[in-house]
Amino acid sequence: MKKIINTPEAFSTETVEGILLAHPDRLKALNNDLQIVVRNDEVKKGKVSVVTGGGSGHLPVFLGYVGQGMLDGCAVGNVFASPSANKMYTMIKGCDNGAGVLCLYGNYGGDNMNFEMACELADMDDIKAAQIRVSDDVASAPLENKHKRRAVAGLVYAWKIAGAAADKMLPLEDVIAVTNHGLDNLRSMGVALTPCIVPMAGKPTFSIGEDEMEVGMGIHGEPGIEVRKKMTAKETVTVLLDKITADMPLKKNDEVAIMVNGLGGTPLEELYICYKEAYEYLNHIGVTVYKPYIGEFATSMEMAGMSLSVLKLDNTLKEMLDYKASTPFFTNENK
Amino acid sequence: MKKIINTPEAFSTETVEGILLAHPDRLKALNNDLQIVVRNDEVKKGKVSVVTGGGSGHLPVFLGYVGQGMLDGCAVGNVFASPSANKMYTMIKGCDNGAGVLCLYGNYGGDNMNFEMACELADMDDIKAAQIRVSDDVASAPLENKHKRRAVAGLVYAWKIAGAAADKMLPLEDVIAVTNHGLDNLRSMGVALTPCIVPMAGKPTFSIGEDEMEVGMGIHGEPGIEVRKKMTAKETVTVLLDKITADMPLKKNDEVAIMVNGLGGTPLEELYICYKEAYEYLNHIGVTVYKPYIGEFATSMEMAGMSLSVLKLDNTLKEMLDYKASTPFFTNENK
Amino acid sequence: MKSFNLAQVKEIFKEISRVMDENKDYLVELDSKAGDGDLGISMSSGFRAVLVSEAMEETSLKKFFMKAGMTINEASPSSLGTILFIAILGGAKAIGDKEELTVKDSGEFFTACVKAVMGKTGSKRGEKTILDSVIPAADVLLLSEDDLEVAFPNALAAAEQGMQATVKMQAVHGRAAYYAEKSIGNIDGGAVVGMLIFKAICDYLSK
Amino acid sequence: MKSFNLAQVKEIFKEISRVMDENKDYLVELDSKAGDGDLGISMSSGFRAVLVSEAMEETSLKKFFMKAGMTINEASPSSLGTILFIAILGGAKAIGDKEELTVKDSGEFFTACVKAVMGKTGSKRGEKTILDSVIPAADVLLLSEDDLEVAFPNALAAAEQGMQATVKMQAVHGRAAYYAEKSIGNIDGGAVVGMLIFKAICDYLSK
Numbered sequence A, B: 001m002k003k004i005i006n007t008p009e010a011f012s013t014e015t016v017e018g019i020l021l022a023h024p025d026r027l028k029a030l031n032n033d034l035q036i037v038v039r040n041d042e043v044k045k046g047k048v049s050v051v052t053g054g055g056s057g058h059l060p061v062f063l064g065y066v067g068q069g070m071l072d073g074c075a076v077g078n079v080f081a082s083p084s085a086n087k088m089y090t091m092i093k094g095c096d097n098g099a100g101v102l103c104l105y106g107n108y109g110g111d112n113m114n115f116e117m118a119c120e121l122a123d124m125d126d127i128k129a130a131q132i133r134v135s136d137d138v139a140s141a142p143l144e145n146k147h148k149r150r151a152v153a154g155l156v157y158a159w160k161i162a163g164a165a166a167d168k169m170l171p172l173e174d175v176i177a178v179t180n181h182g183l184d185n186l187r188s189m190g191v192a193l194t195p196c197i198v199p200m201a202g203k204p205t206f207s208i209g210e211d212e213m214e215v216g217m218g219i220h221g222e223p224g225i226e227v228r229k230k231m232t233a234k235e236t237v238t239v240l241l242d243k244i245t246a247d248m249p250l251k252k253n254d255e256v257a258i259m260v261n262g263l264g265g266t267p268l269e270e271l272y273i274c275y276k277e278a279y280e281y282l283n284h285i286g287v288t289v290y291k292p293y294i295g296e297f298a299t300s301m302e303m304a305g306m307s308l309s310v311l312k313l314d315n316t317l318k319e320m321l322d323y324k325a326s327t328p329f330f331t332n333e334n335k
Numbered sequence C, D: 001m002k003s004f005n006l007a008q009v010k011e012i013f014k015e016i017s018r019v020m021d022e023n024k025d026y027l028v029e030l031d032s033k034a035g036d037g038d039l040g041i042s043m044s045s046g047f048r049a050v051l052v053s054e055a056m057e058e059t060s061l062k063k064f065f066m067k068a069g070m071t072i073n074e075a076s077p078s079s080l081g082t083i084l085f086i087a088i089l090g091g092a093k094a095i096g097d098k099e100e101l102t103v104k105d106s107g108e109f110f111t112a113c114v115k116a117v118m119g120k121t122g123s124k125r126g127e128k129t130i131l132d133s134v135i136p137a138a139d140v141l142l143l144s145e146d147d148l149e150v151a152f153p154n155a156l157a158a159a160e161q162g163m164q165a166t167v168k169m170q171a172v173h174g175r176a177a178y179y180a181e182k183s184i185g186n187i188d189g190g191a192v193v194g195m196l197i198f199k200a201i202c203d204y205l206s207k
């Protein structure tokens, strides 16, 4: 296990400790609980809160997006494991400004159940706690079962949109509406080339053949659509965009935001090569790209691979994308 | 070879193509030459130019730092290979605003020789072209041979400082002086856990034992000080900071900027765990940390490993660090 | 024996913890086939945590269960940890102020557990989950007129059968659902956990 | 034969390119031991590029060398590519307007090459580089009174000896320097390149 850590047991908490020591002006642990990270900068009074939660091992997802114009709080679980309902509940309560809380998280069994319980507890405290589950991964279920799809890097667009809407002081219903509108126009899919290693396990929990690629693999190693012989960047991007555009058709003169996301072990050079291919694919069908995000936005520790997310834009969504966001891990200042 | 590329031959140029397609408002290829990347936003008239050059495979190093408050241009070589003297010369000429050009690059044989030749050619055109070589890696030679040390992630601090000084419209001599002052106070060292793969070679050109770490390894796989059995994050950071502080003593109440740099394959979580250890090490000797940089700033494609850079601060250097910098790959807006 | 009291239930949790520890590697192996391989680890740490938690100080059965459930939710960071939390909370509500659990009470407790999970997560029998071993066992208890020592081994037998039946099922919940048809052919780890809980109770009873 | 003319020098570059191709893997292997393993690739591509470059259109020896040097600098992206560029530029300046190179001219050419490299990079004989094979060969040519066909094989022999001597040397330049004492024991790849250039010339002469 080629990791620079202290003990597998301390992996998640020491990561959070490091983050809090590095960015004390921006982030803090609520009640000194390292599993509950909230903003430490000034939050607008009466603003709808947008919060999330999920397992560790995906930095900058999840807590990396806590900050101005994005998230207000995050419940932090162990590696690839949901935080408990109690942590989520405490986080929701701590983040509420009286305008309601939108729990915006990835569609995973454990997180779903815990947020369900947490919102029930929040409800008993008369906190308006709404839930939206992100399910952007087209590889994980057919369109007619969209609600069963899991979340991948599209989460970042979801938070960007919801966070901007909340920071513009829209009421909860409108934050929900614009977020759902964004999700309707969002699709993602990825490929994995190597497995990652959960520290507690100490070895890969799945394997990918030496000259193979897992098309549509999930960010915890969930199986994808098919195993294929290694493809070129162009072939890979074509497979992903074919699938995405079959699911969400794009037509001439459409404008999209796209994210080329590295899963952790793939060099930035390769992400830019993939961007070139994606740009050319879209250009070929008359679709233009607006402010692409290229880099590591949602990872699986050292997994090699890449995912593409496409967000079909209209004026509303563009306005949300352009709105200022700044967290220790993400800023659109230079995008 | 687990890479998402088209052909090994096209690796570098397609990377640059992708970068230019993604950031056309900020970067352009001089004379449409993909080996010469310069700013496409507005550059202050009469400003000293700061330029660099070097091999591909280290993104965001080198061309990723071309932008406001940092570099004006970059000559781009093949993977781990210096660009030619002719490309450098053309780049220097294209970037000159009449106030002189500082070539600020890493101390590697090929780059040294090519910049030497390029500056000679620039000189014949009456361009004031000065050179400073960065050699921050304490592992690569003893202090008495500091000029023989190679450059690692400290390059980024060098560009930040020189770029700020130039953007503040200081004359060439002063940009040189403040940069040298920064370099006097800068030290780095790293560890590598896995090799990287040069696309043209198709397989690792060196190996690291399964439970071993190369302490002091260079970013192209140059041998380090010693091979050690895998260490914890705390031990690793201690080895690096012991060596760095032996070379550049720190005392109580000193203030430093530090960079925890991932080499490519190491998850961000581990970098934050290392930051925690570095913070505690420094805290223990009464040294405070100012605005740490944690992430991937100088990589070796998929190499797993980490480097630490320490910049001892005074008011001048702090001012240069705080000065606004914004490139498509780097911004200090959220640091 | 006709019924369990609080002290005995606490002892049973010790048995469950021991059994989960013993089966840790086996559960990891099963969960690795169509999941993330953490099931043994999370079950082991979840039940261990109960034994050192504030739950052990509680003096009412209902409160004990509630605290135990919350502790498992915290200490067992995986889906089944949450499902056990939902289940135990449901069961705790159902027993109300009872301080002794007869066979029938136990049947009602487990049935309430199952209903809570079904209500909150939308799962049902036949979907390759823990429910497939717990539902048949709960049914046995509900209908039994016997003492604990007879009823629980019967329930365990039903749980084992239910567990075996998951081999042929296709998963529709949790990570295993992503494996679709490929999930068929292996026993469900959660169903094994359900069976092991009954095994632990039987072990306790036969001591 | 008493001297080379431009056409013959161009033919010699074809021979050099062929010899570099033949030794590509061997050079990669040597460079992998204390370097980055690209030497064979960069030498092969550098000399190949010359053969299809504008240099081949040049009508003066000096201009041919200058263009050839610049082409190698572009197409051979590694230190030795740059060193050959510096060397050839130095050599080109030294021959001035000569359009024929005798043995003595060749000796002066190679000596000027060596001096340029020493001046620009600070290297000297005995530091485990290409200089260790080229310097003794250049010295042989400088002192020789023979025809090309006799002088060059003698120069090659000297280059081979110089090359062999690098085994015992410790590298002080380039990546190999980082290996310090560990660089001792292997032949220097650059010194092999130096020798191969003389071998190519001899191959040409014996055709």
Ligand SMILES: Nc1ncnc2c1ncn2[C@@H]1O[C@H](COP(=O)(O)OP(=O)(O)O)[C@@H](O)[C@H]1O
Residues within 6 Å of the ligand: A109, A110, C031, C035, C036, C037, C038, C039, C042, C077, C078, C079, C080, C081, C083, C117, C121, C122, C123, C128, C129, C130, C131, C173, C174, C175, C188, C189, C190, C191
């Ligand atoms: N909705 C559900 N209802 C009942 N049991 C479920 C449900 N989802 C998953 N399970 C059970 O949980 C088990 C997996 O548990 P666990 O390993 O903790 O999940 P994960 O690691 O994916 O979070 C499955 O074997 C199944 O028995």
Ligand SMILES: Nc1ncnc2c1ncn2[C@@H]1O[C@H](COP(=O)(O)OP(=O)(O)O)[C@@H](O)[C@H]1O
Residues within 6 Å of the ligand: B109, B110, D031, D035, D036, D037, D038, D039, D042, D077, D078, D079, D080, D081, D083, D117, D121, D122, D123, D128, D129, D130, D131, D173, D174, D175, D176, D188, D189, D190, D191
């Ligand atoms: N300063 C120098 N002077 C002469 N020869 C040198 C010098 N530095 C390196 N060399 C030669 O270059 C060879 C390595 O070339 P190359 O593989 O192209 O370098 P790299 O790949 O490290 O850029 C060495 O074997 C050595 O002979």
Ligand SMILES: [Mg+2]
Residues within 6 Å of the ligand: C031, C035, C036, C037, C038, C039, C078, C079
């Ligand atoms: Mg599991």
Ligand SMILES: [Mg+2]
Residues within 6 Å of the ligand: A080, A081, C036, C038, C077, C078, C079
């Ligand atoms: Mg799990």
Ligand SMILES: [Mg+2]
Residues within 6 Å of the ligand: D031, D035, D036, D037, D038, D039, D078
């Ligand atoms: Mg080399």
Ligand SMILES: [Mg+2]
Residues within 6 Å of the ligand: B080, B081, D036, D038, D077, D078, D079
């Ligand atoms: Mg090289």
